[in-house]
Amino acid sequence: MNLTLTLNAAPIANPIGGRTSTANWMQQNELNLAVGSGLAREPALWRHELDHWQARLRLDAFNGDPDFGSAIGSLFAPQSIAYPAGVYLSNVSLQRSSRDQSLLISAGYQSIDQDFLVMQPYTGYLYSGFNDTLNLTLPGLPITPYAAPSLVLHWRSPGFGSWSIGAYWLSEETDLAGLLGAPTAVLPDLRGSLQVLQWNLPLWNQAAWLRAPLQRSDGEAVPRRLAAPLLQLGAIRSNTTFLSTGESRTGPAVLRNHAVFGALTLPARLPLGLDNRFWGALQWGLNPDQNITPLFLAGGWQCQGLLPDRPLDVLSLGVGRTAFSPQLLPQLNWAGAVELNYSFQLNNRLSLQPVMQWLLRPSGDGTVPGILTTALQINLLL
Template sequence: MAGPPCCPPKVPRLWPPLALPLLLASVLPGAAEPLEAEGSSPSKPLPLLRLDPGWGRLEQTLDLPAWVDLDLEVLAEPMGNPAGGLVRQASWIQQTTLALTLRVPGEPAHPAGREWDRWAMRVAIASFNGDPLYAQRLGAVLPLQEVANPVGLWLTRASLQRRSADGRWSLEAGLVSMSPDLFSTPIEDLYVHDALNGAPVLFAIPNFPVFPVAAPGALLVLRPTPASTLRLASFDLAATNAVAGLLGTASGLPPARGWTHQLQWSFAAPWLNRHLAAPIAACRDGAGLRIRQKTCAQPEQVERQLPGGLLQLAAYAGTGPNRGLYGSATAPVALPWGLDHRLWTAAAAGFDSAANPAPSYIGGGLVSQGVLPGRPFDLLILGVARTGFSPITRPGLSHEGVVELGYQVQFNRSFNLQPSLQWVLNPGGAGRVPGVFAAGLQLSFRY
């Protein structure tokens, strides 16, 4: 998710986009029901096809103790636009993130653990290299690349976390961020364009603590039921610029003041996820794997790669004033191709356009697993979004839209490649820049 960039106008209605996936989810089944092979015993376990685990974890390679979690992620996004925009150019931007978590797991004989077992310290640093201004040179407002942030080192997290013994609540305080817990839905992480990788209506606000921006603050997470999660957060916006410069990076953030307070309710509705607890029931034939709709001679099961069904409602308020609402829905649907599918939509509205350069957003898409024969874990990704610009901070601009088509090749849990095509509509929002057609490749490495 790109941080500081800018901007969107007229506010679309917030709730109608949520009706589509809910309607489809109520009409279409989430997955085919498991069926037994012809002549097989009902109790015979079916083969389970899993994604290769990859190259393990960094702490395992370094033989670190069990209470140390160390993660390294490299995300590179080369891109070029063969047509449209103010210029024809190619660009490269790369993000490298190192995250350290220190915790002590509870003893197996005592699931609740001791008091100090429930504390954790988290530190994360991100480095950006390449060209973060590619979109601006093309004439677009929103970045075409998820990782387009100012070059340099960023301290993205430095916090202390306390969790309850039963897992019903946790509190994290220190230098924290909205990402990835607030105002975004998990399936958006699969997209490359900034407008589809989260709602710009929030993330265009320059001093909001969106990755890699962090701020002094706290995040309280409550889980009143297994399906419900309530998040409450407060951030000191006046300190974002100072935090961004701790490691010498020129963030470009303007001075800010005051706090922002945020509330988000997430509901993994059981009626949306009733078919998703089990692996995908599939049948192997000459063309590869397909969903079993009838008795199958070679039944198998395939591990799911997509997040489950989820409903979200959120609100924020802060100094300015700066207020707004956000909502999203992700629903499983049944389609005649592939193995598993999710339809999603999100919408947001900012009520104070003097403080928010992007006060309206609507987006959505479809992600399908196992569309091509012989590639059961690959993902086909389609998304569309429209972001409106503020008539106060962006006078004369209307909106900018994008259509993204991608295909994620999953080699294993550590490495994947994702070629993508983007069509940016009305870049710049003024109707003076030709639509941009861009092609890119996202390389993701996690260790």
């Protein structure tokens, strides 16, 4: 049995700009449980069929006011954990892995961002547009803490990267988010399906300078905290039908959306810190007449060990821009964000991350001035 509890708190305020100056606190408690006989030994030492199987459970509990973004005039939440208060059943699944870890199949009640559209650099930011599924806003999309019945397959081939394919059944009748008391009013009354295909290709994974530990000026070895270089390409398809004719919504009742996405993480040898990465990401919706955010672009830079006596700290800079559909939302143009943060790794379980964000055209139509937010993200792993 593997049991982890992660506590993530994000107090935030906007001293400059927006409709009003206010403050907010959001907290996420995440419990992950994995059960299986194979957890007690290395995969190469698995002896029985049961060693290949794992049962997984995830619960998310949120506290605080998730409407901070709306209150200050931002269409997108400055905090990636801005969800209605309550306890969510985010994952109940059964998975089987091969002994060489080249094939993994999981089935159950899962979120799309647990397997797709996410790369490690995104998790270093607080803004929801970076630390999410590339600002994809398809109706009924099962993003954590929401989930859906699904089947996911991962296949890894040496030299050719890994392929992943997932199929999700979307229906309000199968939604379990409210089983433990979480509000479900935010979920649309729809029925449909969603499929995702994704290819991940590691880059320079044999380069000796990337595999070796980092070295401080005094010769002490330091573990790497930044993401390995990676190319990610994929496509997503959803076909949904709204069941409630009286529901307030934008666009047609039947939605068929296709989108492609890509992301790239590259290493860089810079005279700053111990290790550096540049990353970029794109989400392009192919049906702007049915997708309210058909284009999202983002990129950033991360630096580990910028301060000589803080080798595990990470400085992160991110820039993103979301374009809106001219057919569905002609009154909106675009919204953007710039985030700068610094993660103080106090030990292997606790980190403090001061955050500064500049939200550009936060309302999408230019009626709300730019917003400066300051926040402190606190992460504790038990």
